[in-house]
Amino acid sequence: MTRVVLRRLASSVIVMWGAASLIFLIIRLAPGGPALVLLGPDAQPEEVAELTTRLGLDRSLPEQYLAYLWDVSRLDFGDSYRLGQPAMEAVLTRLPASLELAAAAAVIAVCVGLVLGLIAGYRRGGVVDRVTSALTIGLQAFPTFWVGIMLILLFALVLRVLPSSGVGTPAHLVLPAVTLSLPFTAIVARLTRSSLVEEMDEPYATTARAKGLTDRQVLIGHALRNSLTPVLTVVALQLGALIGGAVVVENVFAWPGLGSLIVSAVNNRDYAVVQAATLTIAGIIVLLNLLADLATARLDPRIRLGAA
């Protein structure tokens, strides 16, 4: 087990190094530097040159890359040019809101998705199944921002039961979480359905049925529990995507999360914040993966790590 853990840790470190390098490369390839954005259209060429030097952006790329790796390895992401605070500090102020939103969306997606998936899987091939499959596809077929704005207009403006945007009470969480959960709900539902269908076809289920148990008893007694394991694993792994992928939802609902921070940082060429925020998300995803892998290895000794 120790060897497995060590090997996994080592590969996580390599993946993080790759992620850090990739984001560095993308940012440095982009046209237009931060000095221009910071100084604005009135910038004099000398001022731009001076600021570029002070930001350390006049050095050669390999030089910058090594300095950057050295800093990142010590978790030092530098200061935000624009916010006047350490980039990591800005990220950490936003992280709780992102986690809150992602967690709420995940809960909704799991509850609704499981129910839909179970109904469809239990009555597979039937009308319910067909309606549910169509519904799950439909759930992810609207642009997120459209759904979000429509929900605001309906629940905040017409019905006046929920606040339109921002944070504060649990009520503020409802609309953004629901909006963010829709495509994810579809994924959970489809996964639950297929997982259940597969379990119901397993030899043990057939045996149980042969012994006289009804479909329903097999489902509740055996198949349900077994089919949930892959679903929950995927949910855990997709949490990372929910944290980083909520950009549009955050914009619509003025939700102070990491996504909107990244968008404004990209627009302003705030390299430090872009790097700190994307690598934080990458780190969370790598961590979740690591935990999921280790948990799988621990729970099921048959699964040799590596048999992908």
Place this chain on the structure above:
Amino acid sequence: MSAPPVSTQTTAAETVTFAPARRRGRVRRGGVWVPLSIVLGYVLVALVAPVLIGYDHVATPVGDRLLPPGASTSDGTTAWLGTDGLGRDIAAQIVYGARTSLIVATVAVTLSALVGMIVGAVAGLIGGWLDVVLSRLIDVLLTFPGVLLAIVIAGLFSRGLLTVVIALSVTAWTPFARVARNVTLSIKEREWVSAARLMGIRRPAMLVRHILPFVVPPMVAMATVEFALVVLAEAGLSFLGIGLPASVPSWGQTVANGKEYLDTAWWISASPGIALFVLVVSVGLLGDQMSARLGRTGRSTGS
């Protein structure tokens, strides 16, 4: 298997298409034809758009702005689906936008599928260090939620069709690569492949003749899911103001242009939104049917 580990992380596309075949053979014949004919209808409209409706995206008859569906415009024609904030016909934008959206999605998905398939198959077939490096590269890309990297890229580089396609493809190829690799790994051990290897057939030939025929079917099923995601992602980029340039009509642009008018001039977003919805659902249903018929995953092929 001596292959190096690839983390167990999955992406939306994989999750959805990894659904094993409906083993009891409940594939309905009609289930394919309805979505397929809808999709083909879209393609047809996109192809013959200029014949259907004459439309100049540059012309902005501002006197006709924000007309509701069915109103007549100043030049005597009827705007069946209304006009946008610059007086341009929504119906025409849907027809012309179909071209852009289909082209962007087709190019991005084809590119992703090809790159993914080749990378995955080569990694699986050759193995060793190449496999380690490629698998790690995939792992690295998977640490960024796809939409995030798309936003960073589309936001940093100058606006254009190419930027959008690259932004949307940069992570989209990884699920293809992973599935292709898994399928290749399991095929590699089959007798006829071993036999071919013993007979001294060169690797490229083996790849084309013995491996790819098994890799392609699941790719096709995955491509449908990816296609839907790309069409939606294009709309998302437009909403954030970093999508296609304004001179190109696309559904995403039109839907996003209407975002300020959702409670006053709902028709700007609604019609292209419905067009997009119907396409995504049709492609999704088609994908379902395809995975049922073709979607042999690494797991089931190996067993």
Place this chain on the structure above:
Amino acid sequence: MKAFVRTALAAVAVVATLSACTTTSGGTDPEGAGSIVVSGTYPIESIDPHSAEGGASGKDLIGQEIFSRLTRPDPQGKIIGDLATDWSADAATTSWTFTLRSGVNFSDGSALTADDVVASFRRLLGGDSPAASNFTGASIESSRPDQVVIKTAKPDAALPSKLVTFFILPKTVAQKDAGFFKAPVGSGPFTVKSFTPGETIVLAANDKYWGGKPKLETVTIRSIPEIAARLTALRTGEVDLVWGVPNDQLADLKADSNLKTEAVATNQVYTMWFNSSVPALKTAAIRNALWKAVDFNTIIKSLYPETGALADAPVAPTVFGYSPQQPKTYDPAAAKAELTAAGFDFGKPLRLQFANPEFRPFNQAVVSDLSKIGVKIDLLEKEQAVFIKDLIALDWDVNFQMLGTAGFDAASNLGRLYTCAAKRNGYCNPQLDELLATAGSTSDEGERKTAYAAASKIIWDDAVGMYPMTVQTAYVWNKRLQGFTLDAGGYPDFAKARVNRS
């Protein structure tokens, strides 16, 4: 299975009911009737008034609430004293003496003296603030505790108006001082209660404010990027004031009996420079012909009936130095004939660049009109960093900007951007240079006005750019809010605002 579904449905119902309850009870103002929430145009990302921050910013908005400055514009744009009670220049207008208000204290109780002003001015010059470029080569001295003298490198008649972006901090604040800005000390009407960059800032009344403690207990400034969400919040009463409302949304808001609406003239003008240094646009005849080809009047009446008006000068009427010019008439046929006569190359497209999606419809309408007479335009929507880079490099043919005149003095617009040395639009005219130099260096207001009028005429007649529209900012607010200033610069002041306890 049915039981499961029923339980799930029940759970959903409970959650929905609970959330509905929390809103209704949370709907009333949690902080008492003396608190308001406002949402402006731009997010506030930094509260250091001397820090670098390009592009559109909310920094001046917040600066005036938590700090004082020597001078400030009144709501109509006239320069009045803030900390300075009186100022005067020497004959050469290179040395300005400001007398400071007595008895001004910072929010921590310490006295604000000339030393603080001197230290703050040096901090501004030593930093990366775009405002520092207004004072290149300037120095500051204090001879008396209630007096500061600013010496400029070149004669500068517009110095008092340029100082409206110079905010005064305690002298102890270091150039880089993250600690101070966590709990800043200022001499403005409010203090900072909490601040999340880019999202929310909560201000509390400063009871030591020299102008009298504000009546509002707190002012919360929220950033709500999506206009639909922002206006919904206004209509549901979650937000009390929104400004910069798009024209098309005004009709709905006007119909709401809880809301009041007013559009205020700003110092901003839609400015579409021609790059006079490219061969195709070298002659005034061609530039004027292109201007003639666009029906700006119709475009403005359709797109901005309430928040725009046809401009008749390169600077807005609220600005010192404004002088109305002969309007250009829309005549596409004449335009085409003039372009052909001047040998304009219709085959080569002109590159029109702009930076913000907000301006996309307007520019598309302009492109539409130009294409009607056969002028091809590549409409390039650029992202801010690239836009600025290309703008400075003159890598464009037509450049769209919503150009404001900081300090409401033509010196910071015409005087700064149209000289040969500025190299901002490829236009160079020694006669114009001379007029602008005169206007910038004499302290006699009448003489300055005459010089700017002559300069405006040259710029207008030579069509250095097209000047289609002056911009108005639409303020929409809840009727319970009263007494805030409808500021022409888009920076409403809440020092005297109050809420009606109805």
